[in-house]
Amino acid sequence: MEYIKSLRLLFFSLFLFVSLSGYAQKTVVTGKVTDANSGDPVPFANIVFKGTSVGTTTDFEGNYRLETNEPTDSIAASYIGYITKTKAVKKGTSQTINYQLEENVLSLQEVVFVAGENPAFEILRNVVRNKDNNNKRSLDAYEYETYTKIEIDVDNISEKFRKRKIMKKITTVLDSVERIAGEDGKPVLPVFISESLSEYYYRNNPKLQHEKIQKTKITGVGIEDGTLVSQFIGSSFQEYNFYQNWLNIVGKEFVSPIADGWKLYYDYDLTDSAYVGDDYCYRLDFYPKSEQDLAFKGTMWITKREYALKQIDATVSSTANLNYVEKIKIQQELAPTDAGPWIPVKNRVLLDIGEVTKDMAGVLAKFYTSNKNIKVNTPQDLKFYAQPIEVAEDFKIGNDNSFWDSHRHEPLTPTELSVYKMIDTLKNIPVVKTYTEILKVAINGYKKVGKFDVGPYLSLYANNTVEGHRFQIGARTNIDFSDKFVFGGRVAYGTEDQEFKYRGFAEMIVDRDRWTLLRAEYTKDIDQVGLSADDLLDNYIFLAATKFGNLIRPYKYHQAKMSFQREVFKGLTQKASFQYRTFDPLYNFAYYTNPDQADSPIADEFQTSELILETRFAKDEVFVQNDNQRISLGTQKWPIVTLRYTRGLKGVMNSDFNYNKLGVNITKNMKMGFFGTSSFSITGEHIFETLPYPLLKAHIGNESLFYTSAAFNLMNFSEFASDSYAYLKYNHHFEGFLLNRIPLMKKLKWRLLATANVIYGQLREENQALIPEFTEDGEVVKPIGSFSKNEPYVEVGYGVENILKVLRVDFLHRLNYLDNPDVDKFGIKISFQFIL
Known part of the structure; x- marks a missing residue:
């Protein structure tokens, strides 16, 4: 028995030894x-x-x-x-x-299936069939708390770049960058990091959204924690929905790998099936059929039960027809809601901007969002969504480290904690401060000096046939002066006419929620018939260029104007203005004061007083507030419609005319997916009374070498005037739709475009008879041209943009009115543009 016990003990010990x-x-x-x-x-x-x-x-x-x-x-x-x-x-x-x-720079091999249907296709058909069940936009409403983190870095820091003078002065920061990069990582120099916490709300019918930004924390070189930056770092600008056929990224339209027409754009490979969390998923790898298309390559996981998108990792590479962009990467993780549709709970986006030249570094922009506390199908009242983006009044208060430590959805990594310290060090280096200020002036056009902004610097100097050398300086108050009142003005002097010109204004922001402004201004300056500054406010570069060279039909004027503007409700803005203006021509001009009288007196100047009522409707327009300004980001789907009525008031402040003008403008940008983007502008106006042509519509021509969307580019200056007219301006950008398919040509990344400008107008005989004809070189000359009855003016064009990334060339054809003196029926015009 003792032997057996000893044997058992030996076996147990061996078993325990083996187990341990x-x-x-x-x-x-x-x-x-x-x-x-x-x-x-x-x-x-x-x-x-x-x-x-x-x-x-x-x-x-x-x-x-x-x-x-x-x-x-x-x-x-x-x-x-x-x-x-x-x-x-x-x-x-x-x-x-x-x-x-490290990224594999070799191209991925094409997916080839020898026989039978690709097994990925049936999965994708089921994904499309179940879109309505899985897409968050099919919910009546949803809301969640969102945490957003953004970091911007300088990358590709070569030895040559490090040896530049400015970089030598920040060696301490660069040494820290080297340590943080790690053994195999490549160093990047952080210049901006931000965090924000907000509440996001979406309603489906009607489609409305609202984001309330509660807290922000911003550290950056040359960046202040102001309301404008705080609005842009929220989740509204970091939302990507792959259930939509097209995703708008950096202003371009990218086709989703689960778009309705997926088979036209992508190849697929079913590579695996496995559990991802609690969901059994198919793994699909996808590749664009054409590497120049604005499409993704990557991997996605589709749930077997719902055919829902569970996870996706999608990349746009440098081969796509984009400028400066080396890579765009979107990673997303989604989770189902109680109602069924899936909502992204985590998003990570990387935007890698390449070096513009070999001597420069690149830029990395990294975005991370996390959503939690998701609620669905509890829509708020319509008025709740009146302001799409709102910043809490106390967004800067109480957001210390303890607040963020308890409210971040994910803790900061040791690297991100070091980023804050490095940026604080970097932005206090004197040479960095200097370069930052120069860059701010270049972007904004103004130099901030305490409570004032000095500028705009684009208008500091001009040279023309009336003023000679024109020098100008201006300033305006900023939000440090007041968040309710804005004062500003400018003074200019011409060495040839030896006269001062000036402008001053005062503006009161009555209400920021329903944007309401009260403004008064007075101006003394020179202008040109058909090139009025009021008509060119949206094309400031072209407006500044009109102050150079030979001025066409110039005149001096005084103008006093008062206006009141209010957003009545979301999308509808009403504006009322009163304007007094004089017209003192600096060229050969006259008009009959009483054309019905045989020996009518002739005058060569006049005065007008006008009451202007304007209604502007833009149903889904998005605005952000930049201190004391409101900036439009355009509409998502609907056109912008503007109605204007002008009433001339004879006798008021010695005004010379009674008249009525009624006009309408409709503008729309259209995203056409695979075929590119289009935009059109339709404008019409009718002037009911008989008036001198400077009070009619002198259509904007362009006799320069440069193309501009503000003018009819093959029409001469003041070639036509109308008292009733309607015109269409249409532009289509094909992006890479055609040239991406041509061998060799596709490597240039050129893009085709097409334009068409059509105007139908008339100038009634009584308006023509109001202006005396004059003799020039023995011939009778009409003071202003007019359109023939029932014949519109038409010019069409085609061209190539993105030549060397910055040059656009337009080839234009004028189709009629070819017998007019000194006109070109064909023209080539160039322009420079910075586009992605």
Whole structure:
């Protein structure tokens, strides 16, 4: 018996030894996978112990944990678009192994299926069939708390760039950058980081949205924590919905890999099926059919049960027809709501802007959003959505470190904590401050000096045939002076006419919620018939250019104006103005004061007093407030319609005429997906009374070499005037629709465009008879041209833009009125533009 007991004890000891040995030999590895270029996490990467079947994938933050009892000496990390990296493992211990994966610059191989239908196609058909069930925009309403983090860095810091004079002065910061980059990472120089916490609301019928930005924290070189920046760092500008056929990114339309017409744009590969969290999913890899198209390549996971998008990693590479953009990467994780449709809970976006020249560095912009506390199908009242973006009055108060530590959805990484310190150091370096101020002036046109902005610098100097050398200086108050009142003015002097010109204004912001302004101004200056500054306010560069060279039909004027503007309700703005103006011509001009009288007196100047009523309707227009200004970001879907009625008041302030004018303008930008983008402007006006032609519509011509959308580009200055007219201006940008398909040509990234300008107008005989004809070189000359009855003026054009990334060339044809003196029936005009 003792022998048996001893034998049992021996076996038990051996069993315990083997068990403990097996436990002691378990290998546990945790770590994080990041992009070597950007430092961002790489979610969904594959992590595998070499020589085993044990593996896992990283989560959305790039973290992983893996353990095994099997013998192994290394662990590998891999992901589509990256070079696989393998590292050694210490057996039988717990350890941390981080990876910094480098992008694989080799093109992905085409997906080829030998026989039968691609198995991915049936999955995609089911995704499209179930869009209404899974798309968040099918909900009556949804709302959530959103946390947004943005970081902007300078990357591709070469040795040559580091040796530049300005960079030598920030060596301390660069040394910190090197340390943070890590063993395999590439250093980036942070220049901006922000965090915001907001509440986002969406309503489906009618489609309305509202974001209330509660708190912001902004640190950046040359950036202040103002209301404008706080509005742009909210989630409203970082929303990407792949259930839509087209996604608008950096102003361009990109086709979604689950668009209704997916088969036209993409190739697919069904590569795997596995559980992602609690959902069994298909893994689909997708690739654009044409590498120049604005389309994505990447990976997405589709749930087997709902055919819903669970996760997606989509990249636009430098081969796409974009300027300056090296890469756009969007990573998204979605979760189902109680009602069924899925809402993104985490988003990460990377925008990599390449070097403009070899001597410059690039820019990385990184965006992260997290959504929680999601509620659905509880829409707010319509008036709740009146202001799409609102910043809380106390958005700067109480947002210290303790607040953010308790309200961030995800804690900051050690690298991000260091970024705050580096930016604070960087922005206090004197040379950086100097360059920052220069850049601000270049962008804004004004130099901030305490409570005043001095400028605009584009109008500091001009030279023309009337004034000679024109020098001008101006200033306006800013929000540091007052958030309710704005005062400003300018003074100009001409060396040839030796006269001062000036302008002054005062503005009161009565209400910011329903934007309401009261404004008074007085101006003494010179202008040109048909090139009125009021008509060119939206084309400031062309307006500044009209002050140079030979002035056509110039005149001096005094103008006093008062206006009141109020947003009656969202989308509808009403404006009322009273304006007094004089007309003192500096060219050969006269008109009959009583044309019905045979020997009518002739006058060569006049005065007008006008009451102007304007109604502007833009149903889904989005605005942001920049201190004391409100900036329109355009409409999403609907056109902008403006109605204007003008009443001339004879006798008021010695005004010479009674008259009525009625006009309408409709403008619309249209996104046409694969075929590019279009825009049109339709304008019409009727003037009921008989008036001298400076009070009619002298249509804007363009006799310069440069193309402008503000004019009819093959029409001469003051060639036509109308008392009734309607015109259409149409532009279409094909993007890469045609040239992307032509071998060799597609590498140039040129883009075709087309234009058409049509105007139908008339000038009644009584208006023509009001102006005396004059003789020039023995011939009778009409003072102003007019259109023939029932014949519109037409010019059409085609052209190429994006030549060398900045040049646009238009080839224009004038189709009629070719017998008019000194006209061109064909013209080539150029322009310079900065476009992506």
